[in-house]
Amino acid sequence: MSNSKTERAIGPLSTAAFARAQKLIPGGVNSPARAFGGVGGTPLFIDHARGPHLFDIDGHRYLDYIGSWGPMILGHAHPEVIEAIHQAAARGTSYGAPTEAESELAEQIIEAVPSVQRVRLVNSGTEATMSAIRVARGVTGRDKIIKFAGNYHGHADSLLVSAGSSAATLGVPDSPGVTQGATQDTIVLAYNDVQGLTEAFNQYDGQIAAVILEPVVGNMGCVIPTKEFLAAARSLTEKAGTILIFDEVMTGFRVAFGGAQQRLGVTPDMTTLGKIVGGGMPLGAYGGRQSIMDQVLPAGKIFQAGTLSGNPVAVAAGSATLRILKEDSPYEYLERLGDRLAKGLDAAATDAGLPHQVQQVGSMMTLFFNPNPVNNWDDADRSDRERFGRYFWGMIGKGIYMPCSQFEALFFSRTHTESMIDETIDAAKEVLKSC
Numbered sequence: 001m002s003n004s005k006t007e008r009a010i011g012p013l014s015t016a017a018f019a020r021a022q023k024l025i026p027g028g029v030n031s032p033a034r035a036f037g038g039v040g041g042t043p044l045f046i047d048h049a050r051g052p053h054l055f056d057i058d059g060h061r062y063l064d065y066i067g068s069w070g071p072m073i074l075g076h077a078h079p080e081v082i083e084a085i086h087q088a089a090a091r092g093t094s095y096g097a098p099t100e101a102e103s104e105l106a107e108q109i110i111e112a113v114p115s116v117q118r119v120r121l122v123n124s125g126t127e128a129t130m131s132a133i134r135v136a137r138g139v140t141g142r143d144k145i146i147k148f149a150g151n152y153h154g155h156a157d158s159l160l161v162s163a164g165s166s167a168a169t170l171g172v173p174d175s176p177g178v179t180q181g182a183t184q185d186t187i188v189l190a191y192n193d194v195q196g197l198t199e200a201f202n203q204y205d206g207q208i209a210a211v212i213l214e215p216v217v218g219n220m221g222c223v224i225p226t227k228e229f230l231a232a233a234r235s236l237t238e239k240a241g242t243i244l245i246f247d248e249v250m251t252g253f254r255v256a257f258g259g260a261q262q263r264l265g266v267t268p269d270m271t272t273l274g275k276i277v278g279g280g281m282p283l284g285a286y287g288g289r290q291s292i293m294d295q296v297l298p299a300g301k302i303f304q305a306g307t308l309s310g311n312p313v314a315v316a317a318g319s320a321t322l323r324i325l326k327e328d329s330p331y332e333y334l335e336r337l338g339d340r341l342a343k344g345l346d347a348a349a350t351d352a353g354l355p356h357q358v359q360q361v362g363s364m365m366t367l368f369f370n371p372n373p374v375n376n377w378d379d380a381d382r383s384d385r386e387r388f389g390r391y392f393w394g395m396i397g398k399g400i401y402m403p404c405s406q407f408e409a410l411f412f413s414r415t416h417t418e419s420m421i422d423e424t425i426d427a428a429k430e431v432l433k434s435c
Helices: 003-008 012-022 079-091 100-112 125-140 194-203 227-240 259-264 312-327 331-351 385-397 418-432
Strands: 046-050 053-056 061-064 118-122 144-148 186-189 208-213 243-247 270-273 284-288 357-361 364-368
Touching (some): 061 418, 100 118, 100 284, 100 312, 118 125, 125 144, 125 208, 125 243, 125 270, 194 208, 194 227, 208 227, 227 243, 259 270, 331 364, 331 418
Parallel strands (some): 144 186, 144 208, 208 243, 243 270
Antiparallel strands (some): 046 053, 053 061, 118 284, 270 284, 357 364
């Protein structure tokens, strides 16, 4: 990927905006995924979005396949969601006191998600997973947790742990500022490794508070769990009195209305939510069985709080989104478009003679530049990052905005059409021939 290609794909206003931002904000961005670190070059600065499209500050339009990293399942600026936001904001943006709207959203979540009998609203997916881990430790009286390499659960200290091998290992901090003490009770295993999980339960018998996992992974690319792996996670945790947490921040209301747990038929003890549940506004949630959640303050003794938790504007956006998803379900349509896009990208890469895998669940998918199926982080890590960078910039040049990392799943919305999917496939056919 040459610098000249990169520079032609962006406009002068984005270039200037990034230079300004770098003088004010670390790295010029407020979240690392936006910095284009995985593909090189200057990020596009967005002016506005509508339906399936993003518009940058240079006036270029892009067909969007990140959807704000998942939340925009209804498309950008959905009129009913925007109206709900306007009405809520006009009454006040924050009260620091309860509202009936919070209970309405809670009812919607409890009705939809099989594992949730009680739910607490928070401000982000990171806050949801951090809180769920604390609750699991408080309920069980145990310290250790199991996570899986390549599963991202936000940036709470105990979950920022580097990828481990298939053998059970105690985690090593993945970021400066995260102490060994914060991660010493985090065990990192390989995803889809039933033997490794079984051995960990044998090695740490009676010590494991929780197992947390993405039931469909989106943060090392789209990686699909085996039935055996999910069955083992459920049976081992039940036998050991360990709390099984599904991190459905990404998959909740995305792969099915009731999340991956509904689609896959496995019910965890607790679930964390974000992204779609807030309708594009900052909102997260964690919930589970009543016997677990009733141990959270003030019903119980486990502390968790937040000044802006249940923010009325965010709640309004989330509630409107979930209502639309229930009343006018897009999931059959999204499945059809997902199958069409996956088959098209697979054929395009095959015709170009490129080693690849297309892995898809509904409206989540990844084109891996990898000759072998991707079942865990070690598999994903063998993907061709440089080829992905060439693919990314080639698609940007054709007005298609794909995720800026080989290890992020793409998403699309109900406002994408079959003709847009075909446009994307046609662009990929041309781009992949030069990758």
